Amino acid sequence: MHATVDDVAALAGVSTATVSRCLNDPDRVLPATRKKVMEAIRTLNYSPNFGARALASRRTGIIGAVVPTLENAVFAHGIDAFEHALPEGKFALLVASYGYDPQREREQIEALVARGADGLLLVGFDRDPAIYEWLAIRKVPYVLAWACGDAHPYAGFDNVAGIVAMVRLVLDLGHRNISMLSGLTAGNDRARNRLEGARALLAEKGLSFRGVAEVPYGLENGAKAFAELMADRAVTAVVCGNDVLAAGALRAAHRMGLRVPEDVTITGFDDIDIASITFPELTTVRVPHKRMGQEAAALLQQLIDGKSGQSILLPTKIVARGTHAPPPSCRNA
Amino acid sequence: MHATVDDVAALAGVSTATVSRCLNDPDRVLPATRKKVMEAIRTLNYSPNFGARALASRRTGIIGAVVPTLENAVFAHGIDAFEHALPEGKFALLVASYGYDPQREREQIEALVARGADGLLLVGFDRDPAIYEWLAIRKVPYVLAWACGDAHPYAGFDNVAGIVAMVRLVLDLGHRNISMLSGLTAGNDRARNRLEGARALLAEKGLSFRGVAEVPYGLENGAKAFAELMADRAVTAVVCGNDVLAAGALRAAHRMGLRVPEDVTITGFDDIDIASITFPELTTVRVPHKRMGQEAAALLQQLIDGKSGQSILLPTKIVARGTHAPPPSCRNA
DNA sequence: TTGTATGCGTTATCAG
DNA sequence: CTGATAACGCATACAA
Numbered sequence: 001m002h003a004t005v006d007d008v009a010a011l012a013g014v015s016t017a018t019v020s021r022c023l024n025d026p027d028r029v030l031p032a033t034r035k036k037v038m039e040a041i042r043t044l045n046y047s048p049n050f051g052a053r054a055l056a057s058r059r060t061g062i063i064g065a066v067v068p069t070l071e072n073a074v075f076a077h078g079i080d081a082f083e084h085a086l087p088e089g090k091f092a093l094l095v096a097s098y099g100y101d102p103q104r105e106r107e108q109i110e111a112l113v114a115r116g117a118d119g120l121l122l123v124g125f126d127r128d129p130a131i132y133e134w135l136a137i138r139k140v141p142y143v144l145a146w147a148c149g150d151a152h153p154y155a156g157f158d159n160v161a162g163i164v165a166m167v168r169l170v171l172d173l174g175h176r177n178i179s180m181l182s183g184l185t186a187g188n189d190r191a192r193n194r195l196e197g198a199r200a201l202l203a204e205k206g207l208s209f210r211g212v213a214e215v216p217y218g219l220e221n222g223a224k225a226f227a228e229l230m231a232d233r234a235v236t237a238v239v240c241g242n243d244v245l246a247a248g249a250l251r252a253a254h255r256m257g258l259r260v261p262e263d264v265t266i267t268g269f270d271d272i273d274i275a276s277i278t279f280p281e282l283t284t285v286r287v288p289h290k291r292m293g294q295e296a297a298a299l300l301q302q303l304i305d306g307k308s309g310q311s312i313l314l315p316t317k318i319v320a321r322g323t324h325a326p327p328p329s330c331r332n333a
Numbered sequence: 334m335h336a337t338v339d340d341v342a343a344l345a346g347v348s349t350a351t352v353s354r355c356l357n358d359p360d361r362v363l364p365a366t367r368k369k370v371m372e373a374i375r376t377l378n379y380s381p382n383f384g385a386r387a388l389a390s391r392r393t394g395i396i397g398a399v400v401p402t403l404e405n406a407v408f409a410h411g412i413d414a415f416e417h418a419l420p421e422g423k424f425a426l427l428v429a430s431y432g433y434d435p436q437r438e439r440e441q442i443e444a445l446v447a448r449g450a451d452g453l454l455l456v457g458f459d460r461d462p463a464i465y466e467w468l469a470i471r472k473v474p475y476v477l478a479w480a481c482g483d484a485h486p487y488a489g490f491d492n493v494a495g496i497v498a499m500v501r502l503v504l505d506l507g508h509r510n511i512s513m514l515s516g517l518t519a520g521n522d523r524a525r526n527r528l529e530g531a532r533a534l535l536a537e538k539g540l541s542f543r544g545v546a547e548v549p550y551g552l553e554n555g556a557k558a559f560a561e562l563m564a565d566r567a568v569t570a571v572v573c574g575n576d577v578l579a580a581g582a583l584r585a586a587h588r589m590g591l592r593v594p595e596d597v598t599i600t601g602f603d604d605i606d607i608a609s610i611t612f613p614e615l616t617t618v619r620v621p622h623k624r625m626g627q628e629a630a631a632l633l634q635q636l637i638d639g640k641s642g643q644s645i646l647l648p649t650k651i652v653a654r655g656t657h658a659p660p661p662s663c664r665n666a
Numbered sequence: 667t668t669g670t671a672t673g674c675g676t677t678a679t680c681a682g
Numbered sequence: 683c684t685g686a687t688a689a690c691g692c693a694t695a696c697a698a
Contacts (some may be wrong), residue, residue, distance in 0.1 A: 047447055048676070
């Protein structure tokens with residue numbers, strides 16, 4: 001069927017070992033013989049068998065990424081950047097998603113490892129310790145992203161710091177009756193840290209949320225929850241756990257005839273594309289997704305090469321656009 | 334190091350063949366022996382070696398997807414649906430992107446095949462015939478998506494029909510001075526078909542575009558090009574090749590103080606999330622991304638199993654929202 | 667139903 | 683720098 005090393009070796013008049021070297025470590029073979037071999041490879045239209053190579057070399061050049069969903073632009077962009085940062089041709093990216101279901105995440109991790117992944121990119125820290133143990137036993141290097149912590153290698157950011165900065169901004173504007181529209185926190189440390197971080201800052205000021213809603217990712221979920229939160233007429237600001245929820249809230253506000261930011265302040269988190277498409281444009285927390293993907297790729301390669309890579313903490317930043325303002329009570333009528 | 338079939342076989346008191354069968358074809362082994370084997374597998378924490386399995390069975394269970402970019406929600410969602418439609422555990426998805434660079438697409442395809450992909454999901458029909466030949470020689474099944482045609486198996490839709498329906502709507506509203514804001518058409522049959530399809534319909538009516546801009550994917554590119562297109566004061570409608578460009582155009586319109594749709598009609602294509610977040614919400618062409626991903630997965634599996642799958646053409650549909658209206662000249666002042 | 671034996675295509679070790 | 687050869691771990695005809 002397909003040409004093998006033997007065919008190539010025969011045609012080039014060398015041994016299979018030399019052919020293999022030409023492919024994997026060209027410098028260790030004389031230019032002259034290399035030329036012969038490469039020519040034989042071309043004429044035979046030869047390409048190495050993946051399984052055989054993986055079996056013999058004990059690595060696949062495949063890196064696995066397990067994310068909640070690609071429907072969330074945050075992960076789609078991060079993965080995209082991650083993939084671009086992988087050394088051309090040396091690695092390929094195996095992508096799996098789990099729809100925010102922890103059980104399914106575990107299966108996906110196992111599936112990728114079973115597929116021979118040399119390393120893994122995972123989202124957040126929150127998962128069954130057994131998974132980390134299993135990974136340790138299998139000696140599969142991994143990098144966590146979109147969060148930070150000292151228990152595992154990561155390339156991420158501090159969700160608490162991000163939300164705290166945002167809530168501080170809202171407080172500084174004069175808001176005291178604030179509600180939070182959070183993503184589902186179960187098994188999601190990013191959402192949980194954002195919610196708890198905000199709560200903690202409020203507590204520090206002797207305040208607490210007027211209301212808290214926890215809803216699944218999605219525009220309509222955000223819209224619906226916002227309407228419910230605003231049933232409390234005292235609320236003057238709604239801090240959202242992510243941009244999609246915030247965009248949904250904004251839409252609901254329009255429908256309800258509420259002016260943003262005059263009647264109500266709405267803030268997001270992530271700074272994905274939609275944040276600058278809404279009207280008015282969304283005030284949100286910028287997360288360096290692209291840079292994070294790149295750093296994660298670099299770190300993971302270190303680990304795969306057996307080096308002891310250094311985790312990296314990226315800064316988040318408030319992007320003040322058009323959906324925030326002082327509460328009505330603090331303004332001249 | 335890790336347990337192998339031999340270890341398991343020894344512990345369970347059976348042959349390696351039986352162990353292999355337990356994993357790949359459990360029904361062909363007595364429940365009693367199967368139980369013993371499974372137990373041995375568990376206690377030894379055994380999991381099959383990927384390379385060895387691929388080498389011996391001549392398949393990897395890996396499917397490759399090569400898309401322009403995951404930054405485009407269209408592909409992120411399609412890939413997500415595609416992945417979900419793959420039989421759980423049986424296949425894994427290898428994702429590669431090429432940033433709309435044909436040369437790089439070719440490399441990615443080769444890289445995935447070199448990684449042992451059992452089948453491929455590709456975007457559109459436009460590519461060097463040599464690639465198709467190469468795929469044929471290698472006997473790698475593939476399915477094309479986001480387009481249609483009779484030269485290759487596909488699960489997609491008719492870009493021409495989609496844009497024609499939209500332009501017809503614009504014409505019916507009374508617009509005669511129309512411009513088009515298109516994505517880059519080089520090596521992109523989706524963009525090209527949308528542009529040419531629109532042009533053809535206009536020609537049929539004895540009309541032509543007032544202006545045409547061709548720009549790279551991106552919000553700001555759309556905004557900038559829109560401003561240039563509107564330098565021609567006669568233009569009353571701008572048909573866009575995709576939603577992101579349209580959203581950019583909408584933003585530019587706001588900045589320029591143009592009212593949408595009163596002063597100018599703007600239409601999109603794809604119906605991704607942002608289409609319903611803009612203000613006003615975007616009138617666009619809905620593409621069944623999710624369904625397409627599912628159908629593509631089903632078709633590809635047919636082909637991988639050696640059956641002669643049937644291509645499937647999905648319908649597109651106009652979603653009339655808030656960015657279209659008759660031109661000022663057709664309205665009562 | 668189960669076991670035996672061989673092949674799968676590379677890489678890597680070790681001489682030369 | 684190059685060649686011979688032994689793993690690598692599993693699947694699968696074939697035999698029992």
